[in-house]
Amino acid sequence: MSEPVIKSRQVQKHVNGISTEVVCTEFSNYIFIVLTQYGKIGTLISVIPDSQSKDISTQSFSTKVLLGKDEPLTHVCAKNLATFVSQEAGNRPVLLGLALKDSSIDAIKQIKEIIKSCSNLLWY
Protein backbone atom coordinates (compact mmCIF):
# COMPACT_ATOMS: atom_id res chain seq x y z
CA MET A 1 0.00 0.00 0.00
CA SER A 2 1.19 3.55 -0.72
CA GLU A 3 2.27 5.86 2.09
CA PRO A 4 -0.75 7.48 3.76
CA VAL A 5 -1.50 11.01 2.54
CA ILE A 6 -2.22 12.17 6.07
CA LYS A 7 0.72 12.20 8.45
CA SER A 8 0.18 12.38 12.18
CA ARG A 9 2.69 12.60 15.01
CA GLN A 10 2.30 12.62 18.76
CA VAL A 11 4.60 13.79 21.56
CA GLN A 12 4.04 13.50 25.30
CA LYS A 13 6.09 15.53 27.79
CA HIS A 14 5.81 17.10 31.20
CA VAL A 15 5.40 20.86 31.49
CA ASN A 16 5.90 22.14 35.04
CA GLY A 17 5.02 18.66 36.26
CA ILE A 18 1.83 18.34 34.17
CA SER A 19 1.59 15.60 31.55
CA THR A 20 1.09 17.35 28.22
CA GLU A 21 0.17 15.69 24.95
CA VAL A 22 0.66 17.21 21.55
CA VAL A 23 -0.86 15.69 18.42
CA CYS A 24 0.02 17.20 15.02
CA THR A 25 -1.77 16.01 11.90
CA GLU A 26 -1.01 17.36 8.46
CA PHE A 27 -3.87 17.81 6.00
CA SER A 28 -3.38 19.44 2.63
CA ASN A 29 -5.39 22.51 3.65
CA TYR A 30 -4.89 22.58 7.43
CA ILE A 31 -2.45 21.62 10.13
CA PHE A 32 -4.43 20.14 13.00
CA ILE A 33 -2.78 20.47 16.40
CA VAL A 34 -4.14 19.41 19.76
CA LEU A 35 -2.42 20.50 22.98
CA THR A 36 -3.99 18.82 25.94
CA GLN A 37 -3.34 18.43 29.64
CA TYR A 38 -6.80 16.90 30.20
CA GLY A 39 -7.01 14.31 27.40
CA LYS A 40 -9.78 16.49 25.99
CA ILE A 41 -9.81 18.19 22.61
CA GLY A 42 -10.64 21.42 24.47
CA THR A 43 -11.36 24.73 22.86
CA LEU A 44 -11.14 24.48 19.08
CA ILE A 45 -9.71 27.52 17.33
CA SER A 46 -8.98 28.20 13.67
CA VAL A 47 -5.85 30.30 13.07
CA ILE A 48 -5.88 31.57 9.49
CA PRO A 49 -3.28 33.76 7.74
CA ASP A 50 -5.01 36.96 6.64
CA SER A 51 -3.34 37.19 3.25
CA GLN A 52 -0.79 35.39 1.13
CA SER A 53 1.86 37.92 2.13
CA LYS A 54 5.33 36.59 1.39
CA ASP A 55 6.87 38.74 4.07
CA ILE A 56 6.63 36.70 7.26
CA SER A 57 7.29 39.73 9.47
CA THR A 58 4.11 41.48 8.33
CA GLN A 59 1.89 38.39 8.24
CA SER A 60 -1.21 38.70 10.39
CA PHE A 61 -3.62 35.98 11.49
CA SER A 62 -7.32 35.72 12.22
CA THR A 63 -8.43 33.51 15.08
CA LYS A 64 -11.91 32.14 15.58
CA VAL A 65 -13.25 29.91 18.33
CA LEU A 66 -15.23 27.07 16.72
CA LEU A 67 -15.97 25.03 19.84
CA GLY A 68 -15.80 25.96 23.51
CA LYS A 69 -15.48 29.17 25.49
CA ASP A 70 -14.60 32.26 23.50
CA GLU A 71 -12.22 34.23 25.73
CA PRO A 72 -9.69 36.91 24.76
CA LEU A 73 -6.80 34.92 26.29
CA THR A 74 -7.65 31.94 24.08
CA HIS A 75 -7.08 34.03 20.95
CA VAL A 76 -3.75 35.31 22.27
CA CYS A 77 -2.56 31.80 23.20
CA ALA A 78 -3.73 30.36 19.88
CA LYS A 79 -1.90 32.99 17.83
CA ASN A 80 1.22 32.63 19.92
CA LEU A 81 1.24 28.84 19.62
CA ALA A 82 0.13 28.34 16.03
CA THR A 83 1.76 31.13 14.04
CA PHE A 84 5.16 29.51 13.55
CA VAL A 85 3.63 26.18 12.57
CA SER A 86 1.48 27.91 9.96
CA GLN A 87 4.53 29.69 8.59
CA GLU A 88 6.63 26.52 8.54
CA ALA A 89 3.83 24.85 6.59
CA GLY A 90 3.84 27.51 3.88
CA ASN A 91 1.19 29.72 5.49
CA ARG A 92 -1.29 26.93 5.90
CA PRO A 93 -4.20 27.55 8.29
CA VAL A 94 -4.02 25.81 11.66
CA LEU A 95 -6.85 24.14 13.53
CA LEU A 96 -5.92 24.16 17.20
CA GLY A 97 -7.42 22.24 20.12
CA LEU A 98 -6.40 23.78 23.42
CA ALA A 99 -7.01 22.16 26.81
CA LEU A 100 -4.43 23.56 29.19
CA LYS A 101 -4.37 23.51 32.99
CA ASP A 102 -1.41 25.87 33.02
CA SER A 103 -1.32 28.66 30.44
CA SER A 104 1.34 30.78 32.14
CA ILE A 105 3.88 32.44 29.86
CA ASP A 106 6.52 29.98 31.03
CA ALA A 107 4.28 26.97 30.26
CA ILE A 108 3.33 28.36 26.83
CA LYS A 109 7.05 28.74 26.05
CA GLN A 110 7.72 25.10 26.91
CA ILE A 111 4.64 23.91 25.04
CA LYS A 112 5.83 25.79 21.96
CA GLU A 113 9.03 23.73 22.06
CA ILE A 114 6.98 20.52 22.22
CA ILE A 115 4.91 21.65 19.23
CA LYS A 116 8.17 22.35 17.39
CA SER A 117 9.52 18.88 18.09
CA CYS A 118 6.18 17.34 17.10
CA SER A 119 5.70 19.31 13.88
CA ASN A 120 9.34 18.71 12.93
CA LEU A 121 8.50 15.00 12.91
CA LEU A 122 5.95 15.82 10.22
CA TRP A 123 8.24 17.77 7.93
CA TYR A 124 11.51 15.86 8.31
Place this chain on the structure above:
Amino acid sequence: MSEPVIKSRQVQKHVNGISTEVVCTEFSNYIFIVLTQYGKIGTLISVIPDSQSKDISTQSFSTKVLLGKDEPLTHVCAKNLATFVSQEAGNRPVLLGLALKDSSIDAIKQIKEIIKSCSNLLWY
Protein backbone atom coordinates in the same frame (compact mmCIF):
# COMPACT_ATOMS: atom_id res chain seq x y z
CA MET B 1 6.96 6.53 29.48
CA SER B 2 3.29 5.74 30.12
CA GLU B 3 0.97 4.91 27.25
CA PRO B 4 -0.27 8.07 25.52
CA VAL B 5 -3.70 9.20 26.69
CA ILE B 6 -4.73 10.04 23.15
CA LYS B 7 -5.06 7.10 20.80
CA SER B 8 -5.15 7.62 17.05
CA ARG B 9 -5.62 5.12 14.25
CA GLN B 10 -5.56 5.49 10.49
CA VAL B 11 -6.94 3.30 7.71
CA GLN B 12 -6.57 3.78 3.96
CA LYS B 13 -8.78 1.94 1.47
CA HIS B 14 -10.30 2.35 -1.96
CA VAL B 15 -14.00 3.15 -2.28
CA ASN B 16 -15.30 2.77 -5.83
CA GLY B 17 -11.73 3.27 -7.05
CA ILE B 18 -11.10 6.41 -4.98
CA SER B 19 -8.36 6.38 -2.32
CA THR B 20 -10.07 7.10 0.99
CA GLU B 21 -8.34 7.87 4.25
CA VAL B 22 -9.93 7.59 7.65
CA VAL B 23 -8.29 8.95 10.78
CA CYS B 24 -9.90 8.27 14.16
CA THR B 25 -8.56 9.95 17.29
CA GLU B 26 -10.01 9.37 20.72
CA PHE B 27 -10.17 12.27 23.15
CA SER B 28 -11.87 11.98 26.52
CA ASN B 29 -14.69 14.31 25.47
CA TYR B 30 -14.81 13.78 21.67
CA ILE B 31 -14.08 11.23 19.00
CA PHE B 32 -12.37 13.03 16.13
CA ILE B 33 -12.85 11.39 12.73
CA VAL B 34 -11.63 12.60 9.37
CA LEU B 35 -12.88 10.97 6.16
CA THR B 36 -11.01 12.33 3.22
CA GLN B 37 -10.67 11.60 -0.48
CA TYR B 38 -8.78 14.87 -1.04
CA GLY B 39 -6.19 14.84 1.76
CA LYS B 40 -8.08 17.83 3.13
CA ILE B 41 -9.78 18.06 6.49
CA GLY B 42 -12.88 19.22 4.59
CA THR B 43 -16.12 20.32 6.17
CA LEU B 44 -15.92 20.10 9.94
CA ILE B 45 -19.11 19.02 11.69
CA SER B 46 -19.90 18.39 15.34
CA VAL B 47 -22.32 15.51 15.95
CA ILE B 48 -23.62 15.70 19.52
CA PRO B 49 -26.09 13.36 21.28
CA ASP B 50 -29.10 15.42 22.33
CA SER B 51 -29.54 13.81 25.71
CA GLN B 52 -28.06 11.10 27.86
CA SER B 53 -30.85 8.73 26.87
CA LYS B 54 -29.91 5.15 27.66
CA ASP B 55 -32.17 3.83 24.95
CA ILE B 56 -30.05 3.82 21.77
CA SER B 57 -33.11 3.47 19.52
CA THR B 58 -34.52 6.84 20.64
CA GLN B 59 -31.21 8.71 20.77
CA SER B 60 -31.18 11.81 18.59
CA PHE B 61 -28.22 13.91 17.50
CA SER B 62 -27.55 17.56 16.75
CA THR B 63 -25.21 18.39 13.90
CA LYS B 64 -23.47 21.72 13.38
CA VAL B 65 -21.09 22.77 10.62
CA LEU B 66 -18.08 24.46 12.26
CA LEU B 67 -15.95 24.95 9.14
CA GLY B 68 -16.86 24.87 5.46
CA LYS B 69 -20.07 24.87 3.47
CA ASP B 70 -23.26 24.32 5.44
CA GLU B 71 -25.45 22.15 3.22
CA PRO B 72 -28.39 19.91 4.18
CA LEU B 73 -26.71 16.82 2.69
CA THR B 74 -23.67 17.37 4.92
CA HIS B 75 -25.84 17.05 8.03
CA VAL B 76 -27.46 13.87 6.73
CA CYS B 77 -24.09 12.31 5.85
CA ALA B 78 -22.56 13.34 9.16
CA LYS B 79 -25.39 11.84 11.20
CA ASN B 80 -25.34 8.68 9.14
CA LEU B 81 -21.58 8.25 9.49
CA ALA B 82 -20.98 9.35 13.07
CA THR B 83 -23.96 8.02 15.04
CA PHE B 84 -22.72 4.47 15.56
CA VAL B 85 -19.24 5.65 16.57
CA SER B 86 -20.74 7.99 19.14
CA GLN B 87 -22.86 5.17 20.53
CA GLU B 88 -19.94 2.73 20.61
CA ALA B 89 -17.99 5.36 22.55
CA GLY B 90 -20.64 5.65 25.24
CA ASN B 91 -22.57 8.51 23.61
CA ARG B 92 -19.51 10.68 23.20
CA PRO B 93 -19.81 13.61 20.76
CA VAL B 94 -18.06 13.22 17.42
CA LEU B 95 -16.09 15.84 15.55
CA LEU B 96 -16.17 14.89 11.89
CA GLY B 97 -14.09 16.16 8.98
CA LEU B 98 -15.71 15.27 5.67
CA ALA B 99 -14.00 15.68 2.28
CA LEU B 100 -15.66 13.23 -0.09
CA LYS B 101 -15.59 13.12 -3.88
CA ASP B 102 -18.24 10.43 -3.90
CA SER B 103 -21.05 10.66 -1.38
CA SER B 104 -23.42 8.22 -3.06
CA ILE B 105 -25.37 5.89 -0.78
CA ASP B 106 -23.18 3.02 -1.91
CA ALA B 107 -19.96 4.92 -1.12
CA ILE B 108 -21.27 6.03 2.30
CA LYS B 109 -22.05 2.39 3.09
CA GLN B 110 -18.50 1.33 2.28
CA ILE B 111 -17.00 4.29 4.15
CA LYS B 112 -19.02 3.33 7.21
CA GLU B 113 -17.32 -0.07 7.15
CA ILE B 114 -13.91 1.62 7.01
CA ILE B 115 -14.83 3.83 9.98
CA LYS B 116 -15.89 0.68 11.84
CA SER B 117 -12.56 -1.03 11.17
CA CYS B 118 -10.69 2.13 12.15
CA SER B 119 -12.62 2.84 15.35
CA ASN B 120 -12.42 -0.83 16.33
CA LEU B 121 -8.64 -0.39 16.37
CA LEU B 122 -9.21 2.26 19.04
CA TRP B 123 -11.42 0.20 21.32
CA TYR B 124 -9.83 -3.25 21.00
